[in-house]
Amino acid sequence: MRDVAVIGVGMTKWGELWEKSLRTIFVETALLALDDAGVDRIDSMYVGSMSSGLFVGQEHIASLLADYLGQAPVPSARVETACASGGLALRLGFMEVASGMSDVVLVSGIEKMTDVSGYEATYALGTAADQEYEGYHGITFPGLYALIARAHMEKYGTTREQLALVAVKNHLNGSKNPLAQYPFKITVDSVLNSVLVADPLRLLDCSPITDGAAAVILCPIEMARKMNKPVVKITGSGHATDSIALSSRKDITWLEATYQAGKRAYAMANKKPKDIDILEVHDCFTIAEICVIEALGIVEKGKGGKAAEDEITYLEGKIPVNTSGGLKAKGHPVGATGVAQVIEIVKQLQGEAGKRQVKNPRIGMAQNMGGSGGSTVVHIFERE
Amino acid sequence: MEGIVGYGAYIPRNRIKVEEIAKVWGADAPSYKRGLMLEEKSVPSPDQDTITMSVEAAKNALMRCLINPKEIGAVYIGSESHPYAVKPSGTVLAEALGATPEVHTADLEFACKAGTEGMYVVLNLVKSGDIKYGLAVGADTSQGAPGDALEYSAAAGAAAFIFGRENVIATTLETYSYTTDTPDFWRREYQYYPQHGGRFTGDPAYFKHVVGAAKGIMDKVGMKPSDFDYVTFHQPNGKFPFRVGKMLGFEKKQIETGWLVNKLGNTYSGSSPLGLTAILDVAKPGDKVLIVSYGSGAGSDAFIFEVTERMDKARDLAPKTRELLDNNKCYLEYGEYAKYRQKIKKAT
Amino acid sequence: MTTPSRYWREIPQRYRLEANKCKKCGFVFFPPRLICSQCQNRKFEETKLAEKGKVLTFTIIRVPPQQFVDQAPYAVGIVELDDGVKLTGQIVDCDFEDLKIGKRVKIEFRKIFAEGEAGILCYGYKFVPE
Known part of the structure; x- marks a missing residue:
């Protein structure tokens, strides 16, 4: 296994982002991470999202976001483990770089939660519980x-x-x-x-309830050491x-x-x-x-x-x-x-x-x- | 001989007092209380309906006879407030008890007498030998239109009876029905609240049919009012049962045990059946009981039961009706009641 | 959205508390499972849950999902049934100030929610004071 470092991070102000769509929030955030890392191409990407389907009615966001980030045809996968989706996206990106399959991987997480009513948001979040034996009650x-x-x-x-x-x-x-x-x-x-x-x-x-995204760029540690900032692995x-x-x-x-x-x-x-x-x-x-x-x-x-x-x-x-x-x-x-x-x-x-x-x-x-x-x-x- | 092998009651915990309703409509509460002999009525919670109350009453009935639910060959719920317009209530009940799939099930409707209709059908299926046990439930979550006189009485409750041939706790000595076409009370399809004929619901309706059925059954078996230990009539308000009892020659003390309406309200299909459960809770072996229901439209079913020795073993196996009526009550204000009964128009 | 088929499939559990018990280690599963999470055994026998138990923890839901608006505020608890199985459900017919950890409760059949104005009615178990 190779050592893996974080060479770039990106995050914009979080909140009720009425003017911004899911794809805009993502791209703005991901661009910050790319710029911070000093790269413009990635080998693959992961997106953690709990429920884009219920929050904005959009599934298949991995490809959508890769395209809008100008990175298609790189492999892109959405990862879901409820509110741990972002953390899991990082783990998968880490594994991919560590294994040697890819060098530069973008790991991101996003949720656009304010396009639905409070009831709908409560429902969407509730789907992380056992729907038949908890949510039902x-x-x-x-x-x-x-x-x-x-x-x-x-x-x-x-x-x-x-x-x-x-x-x-x-x-x-x-x-x-x-x-x-x-x-x-x-x-x-x-x-x-x-x-x-x-x-x-x-x-x-x-x-x-928040709209927001976050993105980091992972790479092998040797690459990170060439950059002019403290190396975090x-x-x-x-x-x-x-x-x-x-x-x-x-x-x-x-x-x-x-x-x-x-x-x-x-x-x-x-x-x-x-x-x-x-x-x-x-x-x-x-x-x-x-x-x-x-x-x-x-x-x-x-x-x-x-x-x-x-x-x-x-x-x-x-x-x-x-x-x-x-x-x-x-x-x-x-x-x-x-x-x-x-x-x-x-x-x-x-x-x-x-x-x-x-x-x-x-x-x-x-x-x-x-x-x-x-x-x-x-x-x-x-x-x- | 055929008869009741198990019985059970269910009454929701919520109550609303006559004063609380009268206050909203500017009505004179003392005169209502005197005139109708009503003090308060039961109100179902938003999570209770004819189906849920039927299940609980039937479970109590099962507790009193300890039979295998798979041996129940027929399940009938009589109600004028079946939660679905189309889709049976009885299937939920049969499924909840574990009586499915080898069971005949139907929902019955005949204003306030739908409960005794089920008893009549089940008893005769048992008599015919077609089924070993049959379950009949009378249950309602009745609605009176806001401000209407019915609002003071329309209540919620359920009574369940399991009929069979063995281990009978109350033997059926006779049955009798008395029916005419009399439009004293009705609810048209798609209407939320019922309408009624005011004073026309009295003499030509309630009294004529209850008296007709009571006299008919007594003539049939050659009994007179003094031969009975207890009698219970349909209880649309507090006054009618005593008045009809007097007309027939019954004494107050024969009526009082099953007279629940002053604290319960009119539970429609559950009304006289619940009165019967309250009587069975205290009746001794050998006691004879007359029950006469009444359903607008109109008709009355009458039954004569004789309590057996086995009753003493069964009685304490499930909650008694008076306990359900008196314990764990929760008094509602009219606003809560209106919310619970979906009388408040909300945004859709 | 609870569709009829999804509701119907759970009826044995919701109406009759049907569970299964690992034939090897005796662990009871509700809803029934195909493989035991404790010993990986795959042979089970049918069983039914106890209908009484005690409150392990509870909350009062004041911001409910839409289908539960008419019932709010309402209590939901985890109850340890007398057979040791823990079950989540509403605790009703109990004043909030009387609700305590350790309180004895029993199962009652109730309407859980209605699927809008015209959809199916969804029934199941709730807890009431014993």
Whole structure:
């Protein structure tokens, strides 16, 4: 296997992008990544998208986007594992370069979510749950994470305030990210007084509906070393599955797929949780960040709630989590999220994260999760 | 001898008080309560309909007889509020109980007497030897037009009876039907609410048919009102059952046990069948029970049952009707009621 | 969109809680499966789920999918049935303040949703207080 590096990244401002179509958002973003990498041709591309079919009524977007990027006839494939689609696109691109089949691969993620009504968006996202045995009964995504949250609160004594602090921290980070959809600070009070969505989760526990894309360029490490910037290589990649129905899991509070994907990524990179300097995790809901850092071994099982409270996951803390603002503040165009996490890690490792720059991080990790935890992709990155 | 081997009731938990409805329409609640002898009525939740209530009532009936559902040869639901205009309710019930596919199923409709119609048919199928067991359910989620007098009484509930030949808990001594063409109450195709003939629904309709059927069945078997321990009539309001009972020579105490309407409302096809379940909940072996239904249009079915020794074993195996009526109630305001009953016009 | 065929196919589970049990390790699957996820055995026997259990966790859905608008707000929970199988479903006929982890519930047959004004009616299990 060859060593693989990230040589270019591209992301535009996320939000409700009324003027822009799916293909325009993609091409603008991908061009930024190509320019950043200093290449104008690619060998192949992957696009992570959870549900372009339900959100804009367009399938077959891999070819559409390759064409609009002026890259046809390169091979292009769409990848789907619900909200982990972007992370999986990265893994496939990584495997393709590592195997030697391609040299320059564009990995992207995109979701255009605001062209449908709230009901339709709720439905589209809901298809990541077991449609016959969860969705059929009227459960929503906030609802599934609320089930996890209440069980976690009951089992470990996690408090409502601790959940709120995850959102407060991520918005604090997001306020320093000019590309974030909601780059402003919030308070514990504003979280606790926001409208109930699925008890105990409130509106400000939830990541938003977002239009956006993210793209990175992968290549063999030798190529990256010729460029005039710090080399960031992918040293660990893990991907794992679990039952998509929450009720089928042994422990509702435990994200087994995240644990398994993390274990594989750690093993591949020969790293331990304590080696990780910065972490981007899938905080689609505040409770998710708490459960994820437990499953990745960053904190002990049941102690995830304390992490934000004790400020160890803050920008200045022992292990900064979601320096980008996370899904909560940055936005969550589902298919794009996994790729945007990579961009944050790369920028941090390269020392180019601006006002939210963590002091000299060397090893970063990105965890991207689909559904209520039914699939997870974890990557470890290191600066040479 | 043929008769009931299992019975079960189901009543939704929601209630609305007469005062709450009267307030909206500017009506005088005390006079309604006195005049109709109604205090409150049951209201189905948005997730309840004739089918769901039938399934629950039938499950309660099955709990009381512990038979294999595959041995049920006929399933009939009598209702004027079948959820589908075309597509049977009974198939859902038969499937939910596990009685399919070797089962005869039909939906019956005859205003408020559709429930006893099913009982009549099932009983006779058992008698003929064609089936071992048969299930008849009377269930309705009745709708009265907003502001109409019917709105104070139109309620929801279901009663289910399994008939058979062995292990009978109430033997059928006699049946009788009395039918004429009398347009006292109707709902045309595609109309949401029924219409009625006002006071015409009284003497020439309810009273004529209930009295006709009650007298007919008593003459047929040579019994008189004092021979019965309990009687239950169709209960469109609180007053009619007592008045018709008096006309026939029954005493108040024979009627009271099965008289549920003041707290339940008129459950249409479920009305007199639910009255019968409340009686069976307390009747002792040897007790004789008369039930007379009434359905507008118009007709009455009458049955005489004699409770057997086996009743004592069956009674406590499922929830009793008065418990369902009195426990876990939830009072609705008119707005919630209007939402639950889809009386609010929404954007499509 | 729930089409008639898709709805009909699940009737044994939705109406009668039909499950299957691995003949080797005894694990119960709902809905039934063709291969055991615990021991990879492929031989099963039919079974039915217990109709009573206790609430493991719950939420109250206040922003519902469109088909559930008339029912909102409503509680959804994961219930551990007395046979150990966990099941997701609505918890109804229970005031929200009485809803607690550990509460005993039983299965009741209810309408889950209607497919618009003119489509099929979709029935199934919900939980009510025992």
